[in-house]
Amino acid sequence: MAKTSAIRYSCSNCGAVYFRWAGQCSECGEWNSLCEGEFAGDHKKKHSNNSAIPISEVTLKEDVILPTGIDEFDRVLGRGLVLGAAILLGGEPGIGKSTIALQVAAQIARTHRVLYVTGEESLSQVRLRSDRLDAVSENLYVIAETDMESILAVIDRLLPVLVILDSIQVVSHPAIPSVSGTVNQVRYCASELVKKLKMVGCAGIIVGHITKDGSLAGPKVLEHLVDVILYFEGENGFQYRLLRSFKNRYSSTNEIGVFSMEEKGLQEIANPSGLFVDQTTLNNPGSMVVPVAEGSRVFLVEVQALVVETGYGMGRRTILGVDPNRGNLLIAAVEKIVGLKLSSKDIILNIVGGYKTAEPALDLGVVMAIFSSGHDLPIKRRIAVLGEVGLTGEIRSVPQIDRRLGELEKLGFEACFVPKRNPLDETFGKVKLIRVESLQESLRRLSEINS
Ligand SMILES: Nc1ncnc2c1ncn2[C@@H]1O[C@H](COP(=O)(O)OP(=O)(O)O)[C@@H](O)[C@H]1O
Ligand SMILES: [Mg+2]
Structure with a gap:
């Protein structure tokens, strides 16, 4: 019977294991990275005496x-x-x-x-x-x-x-x-x-x-x-x-x-809800506050957008804090649905304070920040924004809306854009609710607030 060799080669760059030496690692493409070695799995197989048991006979062990x-x-x-x-x-x-x-x-x-x-x-x-x-x-x-x-x-x-x-x-x-x-x-x-x-x-x-x-x-x-x-x-x-x-x-x-x-x-920091909102920039165009739900807590984050004429032929996108795929999708939605010409604009998206999140409830805030910067339309008062944006411009409902609105009320916000699909009244405590169904409607209401 042929004796199996215990010698293996592994790539020092990515760790891929081979039975034959090669000049290039086919996993990561690195050259001359395979070296010979013994590996943890090379020991002779131990045959365990354990046999399978019905799950009902498994004894429960409390984690300490x-x-x-x-x-x-x-x-x-x-x-x-x-x-x-x-x-x-x-x-x-x-x-x-x-x-x-x-x-x-x-x-x-x-x-x-x-x-x-x-x-x-x-x-x-x-x-x-x-x-x-x-x-x-x-x-x-x-x-x-x-x-x-x-x-x-x-x-x-x-x-x-x-x-x-x-x-x-x-x-x-x-x-x-x-x-x-x-x-x-x-x-x-x-x-x-x-x-x-x-x-x-x-x-x-x-x-x-x-x-x-x-x-x-x-x-x-x-x-x-x-x-x-x-x-x-x-x-x-x-x-x-x-x-x-x-x-x-x-x-x-x-x-x-x-x-x-x-x-x-x-x-x-036990009460971090207002940490990621920069109070000095709230009245500037391109800045929106979104209550983001993370686990059992709500964080108010400030999304900022800067839309400027590009110095190059094609507009560049720089996306920080927001999920880049989501950011690009929303930029495309603004362009298509609202008709804001963005291909010749540089767009920078950021969340204040180095916060990162991929929460869909941030969508409407991102879109409104882009629109607000593009049209120079600030949100003048303490108004927050909440809603997921669909590809056709519909505003979809967000989960845990009561907790988010509760946090806004606690921090003295006057109003909040919310999805019409969330069953809500005209107000939540002291927070006036601006209930919107589509992107167009949200941006129209934003312009109205400013007029
Ligand atoms: N005397 C100091 N006072 C305050 N902060 C300090 C002091 N010394 C170090 N730090 C902070 O601690 C950080 C380094 O933390 P450390 O735990 O060593 O990081 P890591 O182990 O992740 O490399 C520094 O970036 C600095 O912000
Ligand atoms: Mg260290």
């Missing part, structure tokens, strides 16, 4: 949940850290991953043993930050180590309740020949750590850097390995940080946590 006491963090996780669960904390460099990880570590260390593995910073740097964040504690153990085998051994000895690995890109396991940060290393180290977490029954936060386009080896290749994926978002130079979950085996992924970066670390 440990709240961190940082409400904005717990909100995104569900209720808190689940013992045995691996959490990937991704984000661009400098966004505050190490800071929040240390703050969470300090909270848990009030009652339990925590291990903080720093691969990027020295112990004294971590100590310095801990002093600043008030995170020094007898139960918080630190180690500066990048060898994954040693890290796993320390976990075995210390048996902590929470391990923080900062970051996955700098650790390496001797079983894998490639250098740290490569897809193989990152994937192998993470899977070893995840196995250990399950075995020891401790929660793990794996910090991973990600570049603007999300392409760096690391977080993306780990997505299926971990139980929870959190991403830290925010704009450079902007004080607020948003924590979102993209995957959560224990809770919904709708909730977002809001923090502000201060001298003493990341501070929670």
